[in-house]
Amino acid sequence: MHSMVLLIQCPDQSGIVAKISDFIYKRDGNLTDASQHSTGADDGRFFMRVEFDPAEDDANTEVMTQALTPLMNELSAKWELFSSEKIPRMALAVSKFDHCLVDLLYRVQSGELRAEIPLIVSNHADAQHHADTHNVPFVQLPVTKETKSDQEKQFVKAIAEKSDFLVMARYMQILSQDFLDHYGKPVINIHHSFLPSFKGANPYRQAFDRGVKLIGASAHYATTDLDEGPIIEQVVDRVTHRDTVESLRNKGKSLEQQALSRAVKAHVERRVIRYENKTIVFE
Numbered sequence: 001m002h003s004m005v006l007l008i009q010c011p012d013q014s015g016i017v018a019k020i021s022d023f024i025y026k027r028d029g030n031l032t033d034a035s036q037h038s039t040g041a042d043d044g045r046f047f048m049r050v051e052f053d054p055a056e057d058d059a060n061t062e063v064m065t066q067a068l069t070p071l072m073n074e075l076s077a078k079w080e081l082f083s084s085e086k087i088p089r090m091a092l093a094v095s096k097f098d099h100c101l102v103d104l105l106y107r108v109q110s111g112e113l114r115a116e117i118p119l120i121v122s123n124h125a126d127a128q129h130h131a132d133t134h135n136v137p138f139v140q141l142p143v144t145k146e147t148k149s150d151q152e153k154q155f156v157k158a159i160a161e162k163s164d165f166l167v168m169a170r171y172m173q174i175l176s177q178d179f180l181d182h183y184g185k186p187v188i189n190i191h192h193s194f195l196p197s198f199k200g201a202n203p204y205r206q207a208f209d210r211g212v213k214l215i216g217a218s219a220h221y222a223t224t225d226l227d228e229g230p231i232i233e234q235v236v237d238r239v240t241h242r243d244t245v246e247s248l249r250n251k252g253k254s255l256e257q258q259a260l261s262r263a264v265k266a267h268v269e270r271r272v273i274r275y276e277n278k279t280i281v282f283e
Contacts, residue, residue, distance in 0.1 A: 002084045005051050005270040010077035012038050012046040028055035035282040047273050049282045088268045090115045091163035093171035094127050100169035103257040105134050115268050118162040152179045177224040187222040190260040192252050199227040204248040215239050217255040219263030230279045232263035
């Protein structure tokens with residue numbers, strides 16, 4: 001029997017947990033995990049993740065969606081329902097730095113990440129051999145300032161029907177609003193700094209120039225506002241005055257891998273709810 005995950009955000013009110021639990025119970029389902037968060041007096045929002053085993057007659061997302069709709073309307077909820085039968089399809093984009101790409105490929109191959117990789121897209125040829133090793137189709141789409149618009153159209157066309165979300169595994173291009181609108185699915189990016197510090201280009205040089213004692217990496221949902229999207233995961237490490245820009249960059253590679261893989265894992269396990277420019281990430 002497969003499970004289902006229900007993600008809910010709605011106005012805070014009494015009885016939400018009881019109503020959802022009672023709904024699952026009355027339909028002969030079995031609630032296996034539940035987490036919730038309320039913003040309290042700040043803005044009165046309620047967030048919940050519910051994992052449950054549906055009864056045999058409800059083991060279909062269309063059937064369960066129809067059954068849930070009246071209750072969700074009653075709660076004025078924004079909600080999503082996912083079935084464990086559907087394995088998320090993760091397209092990957094990369095430029096020349098391949099450490100995050102290799103890490104994600106390994107985690108999927110080893111079963112740590114329950115996802116499929118239908119395609120790798122790059123503006124360079126450097127990562128072709130990794131795609132070949134893992135038997136993943138590879139598409140090279142070179143880009144310049146003059147060709148960016150056409151390149152993005154090809155990019156969207158390549159991944160639109162084959163993926164459920166896109167991961168920018170050190171893809172060193174800014175995606176336009178047109179790209180994000182046409183793709184219309186989540187995009188996760190890794191930025192090599194502890195946001196909101198050191199946005200934009202060459203953050204390790206920025207960190208070195210400021211003499212920081214901590215460096216970090218931040219995985220976030222991509223928006224057209226550079227490095228401003230909702231943060232999913234962050235990882236940090238201590239550094240000293242003895243570090244150079246190059247040693248910061250080398251230390252940062254591991255942080256980037258950790259932050260990105262954790263963010264992707266939370267996303268594919270349906271543990272993330274986006275709210276305004278923040279995320280609620282259920283452990």
